[in-house]
Every structure is written in C-alpha cells, then in structure tokens.
Amino acid sequence: MDDDLLVPLTGGQGHTWRATDVVLRPVDDKAEAEWVASVFETLDDVGFRVGRPVAGAAGSFVENGWTAWTFVEGRHDFAPHRWDDVLRVGRDFHAAMAHVAFPPFLDRRESPWAEGDRAAWGEVDLRVDHVDLAPLVERLVDGLRPVNLPRQVIHGDLGGNVLFADGLPPAVIDFSPYHRPVEFALAVVVNDALAWYEAPASIVDALDDVADLDQLLRRAAIYRLVTADRLAADRPAVAASHARQHRRVAELVNALAG
Numbered sequence: 001m002d003d004d005l006l007v008p009l010t011g012g013q014g015h016t017w018r019a020t021d022v023v024l025r026p027v028d029d030k031a032e033a034e035w036v037a038s039v040f041e042t043l044d045d046v047g048f049r050v051g052r053p054v055a056g057a058a059g060s061f062v063e064n065g066w067t068a069w070t071f072v073e074g075r076h077d078f079a080p081h082r083w084d085d086v087l088r089v090g091r092d093f094h095a096a097m098a099h100v101a102f103p104p105f106l107d108r109r110e111s112p113w114a115e116g117d118r119a120a121w122g123e124v125d126l127r128v129d130h131v132d133l134a135p136l137v138e139r140l141v142d143g144l145r146p147v148n149l150p151r152q153v154i155h156g157d158l159g160g161n162v163l164f165a166d167g168l169p170p171a172v173i174d175f176s177p178y179h180r181p182v183e184f185a186l187a188v189v190v191n192d193a194l195a196w197y198e199a200p201a202s203i204v205d206a207l208d209d210v211a212d213l214d215q216l217l218r219r220a221a222i223y224r225l226v227t228a229d230r231l232a233a234d235r236p237a238v239a240a241s242h243a244r245q246h247r248r249v250a251e252l253v254n255a256l257a258g
Helices: 030-041 082-096 112-120 134-142 182-196 201-207 213-232 236-257
Strands: 006-008 017-019 022-026 066-070 152-155 177-180
Touching: 030 177, 082 152, 082 182, 082 201, 112 213, 134 213, 134 236, 152 182, 177 182, 182 201, 182 213, 182 236, 201 213, 201 236, 213 236
Parallel strands: none
Antiparallel strands: 006 017, 017 022, 022 066, 152 177
16 A cells, blocks of 8 residues: 555544545454454444444454554534533444443453553552542542442443534544443543533533432543553653543532532
8 A cells, every 4th residue: 555645543542544435543452353343344323423344355354453444524523512412422322332242352451441440440459659649539439339230332432532524423433342331431421521621510411311420420530540540650740630630520520429
C-alpha cells in the first residue's frame, strides 16, 4: 500500500490510520482482536452505526499484528445537548450486545484500565499512590455498598467514542470490552462528561430510571481515578489535574446519596 494514502486518525492512542474507506489498527492482544471482529461482523446495529471488520487474504481478521475496519463517517461533538444522544445510543448499543457471551480473555487482561475497573468493583486491593488522588478515592470508597445488577459485555469507554454525522445514526467506535452492568457503562459516560467535557449537572436526569445511580457513579469515578493513578506514574501534575476534574463528580455523587 502506498504510504501516501495513509492518513493518521485522532484517537486510538495515536496509532490508528485511514486508507481511503478502511481504518487500520494495531493489535495488542490477538485473541481479543479476533473476538471483537467476530462480534462486530454480525452485530445488529439498530439505532447506531459501527465499522465492520475486513478479513485479510488468509481469512483472518488479524494480519501481521493489524486489523482492518470499514471507515464510519462522523465527528465528535461534546456540546451539552449531545450527551442525551450519547446515552441513548449507549442503551441501543448495549441492547444489541445483550446476547454476547463473556469472553475469557477479560480475566487475563492486564492494563491500567483493567486494574481501575477491577478496583472499582472490589476485585483487587485498592491502592492509590498519588497524594492528590488518594483522599478523593477514599471519599468515594467510603460510600460504597453492594450493587446487584445483571452483567453483560459493555463498552467501557463510550463517552468519547460516539461520532455524529448529518442524516445518519450515531456511530460507536473504539470498542473497549468489559463485563459489567449496562448501567455502569452509562455512569462512565456521565462521569467523563462531567469531569472532562464540562457537561451540565442535569446530565444525570437522563439516568433517572437507573437504580443505584450514586453507587454506579462512585465506581465510574474510582475506575477513572485508579487508572489515572497508574498512568500518571511519576507525573504528579497529571494526577492533580485528574483529582481537580473529578471533585465535581464526587460532590454530585454525595448529593445523590443524600
């Protein structure tokens, strides 16, 4: 392929490329990449759009450490009115994913995000190293109580991965699989919108039908903050920034609990 045809795309941690109507993504875990492709190959996309995997010459969805996907038109839009649309498409997307069985690779996946998720759900010992993050996480943990909601495969990073295009349904991209309640995926959207995109506090009204919302938001914030603690490593300024951004979430959570 002519390198002049490759265009870098935003997102994908800076490693995603577009070649005309195909998106090329590097693979960290072949089993996960093959599984994601097999799910999206036949996913019933009612109310939303997704890219479809493109098989290589040998019939595999992973070739030489890369996957190929059809390009989906659209752009990010973080305007306040768009968050209701993101939450709506999140419900539609997860309804379409409800039949998908638990993928075994999730149990062995190791990353800052996986550790943050497990810490949020009490599956690993919770450790926070940065002094700016620790008090905020402790405050969130102090109010935790059990949540009994059904689990399924979810998109754990939906908020920044919905694209909008005129005349088309929203597109869901950069699928990050986890096995948690659907409501947790929606709570992560709200957390991210409040912490990073200056969304109005009224965004929580779109989830007024969700049981244990304060508990899910606590876990969403812990998930993000523990992940940030691992990613920031020896960068205290980054950790302090995450703490500042999430204080608003903590205040809202405590108000909901009250």
